[in-house]
Amino acid sequence: MARSDAVDLSTVTVAAATGYSVQQIRDLEAHGVIGAAPRKRNGYRVFSARHIRDLHAYRDLAVAVGPVEARRVMREIRVVAPADAPAQVASLHVELAHERDRALQARRALLLIRTEAEIEVEPTENDTMTITELAEALGVRTSTLRFWEKEQLVTPQRVATNAGSARRYPLAAIREARIVVALRAAGYRIPDVHRALTDLRDLRDIDVSLKALDSRIDDIAARTLALLRAGAVLAEVIACR
Template identity: 30%
Template sequence: MERNLQNGERLRPVDLARGHGLSTQAVRNYEEAGILPAAGRTPHGYRTYTSLHAGALRAFLALVPGHGHRTATSIMRAVNQGAGDEALRLIDESHAQLLDDRRTLQAVERALRGLEPTATSEPDAVSGPNAVSGPAGRFIGPLAGELGIRPATLRKWERAGLVRPRRDPRTGYRVYDEADMRDARLAHQLRRGGYLLEQIAPLIAQVRAAGGAEPLEATLRDWHGRLSARGRAMLTGAAELEAYLRERGGDAIHPDRA
């Protein structure tokens, strides 16, 4: 546990490191990366830190869970360089990404609720893979257009086992039945949610085995939990960053001035 520092009290690197469960090398690395302000030096050249450095370290470590290591580093570097507007822009981007992720999750949930069989028509007079439908199914072009992706993406998903279209015996074109269209919609939404193909494949396999989307409920609960944890972590990080900004002084949030 970090001890309370009196104004002007000096810390050795090991003191600052131990207070946060870090190595002294990590503290030096953070300083070199601009996460911490430059350390003072003793007459013999040894680094010394103060409550300001301790505040910077607390702010950085609090920012990481919500924003990620790279963005947290960029935020702290911007603050320490006096580029406060840039720090705020980075924070805004993280919040915008979180909002987008929430919207994606909602889209996935809507997709699951709306996995009703899609009406298919009789074979269209148009022939070829861009025809609207084939016997009891849909061709690759219309399905790709519905999802807003390229046909090549559907072929990639097929190689990964996410969809399993059959071939029209007369034309050799891929035909996607109701289950394939359901799986393609789920794959599309989960990809938007940041899932990798190798993560989606077992989920799709579970959906097929169960005959529905119930196995995804646990995944969605976990996704909700991760987004909520990220949002709360952002609040914690904002509080620590504000405390650090106050310690730096009132002009810390403004860009450098001549």
């Protein structure tokens, strides 16, 4: 890598030091990810070791929060009010911490549901819930339960009433609804929830989803470390302003 005080570096040299292509470096400069490089009289860009440092930070930041958000943060910490720039970085740590908390909560919920299933007695007719009762118990809207039914995530029973029919949720459907709540809270998309429920029917294979959540928690840890690595450089960029 170039010395920390190196100046007058060519685009090709920066590309070799960072692993980015020459065109990618030009694009990242245009997006404000790195500071604007001065030009020589012949029009060639002149970079310094700071540009290399910032590109390495951007790579870690992209791992942590994705390239779109990384570009936004690298650009905005250079232009927002100095007092606001540290908050931009701090918010990334907060969001990753919340993401980890949601995954841990989902894992605990699945373990609890599995434990309950292992000790459940044979269900009776009184163990069912109406759509209103279940929505209140889960903290969701009745329209949400109807949407989950449409997506085949939760399957209520239909019982005849004077007005036609009504939904009743037996223990199996209640359990599925609780699993959906847990997985959605952890950031699972509807197709992901559907695949997880396919494995979890009758709780025959809950370990599959637990392993997926463990992998997600490990991934969040790796992304957090990448954010910490980038943070030292981001602090320098902010301080130099």
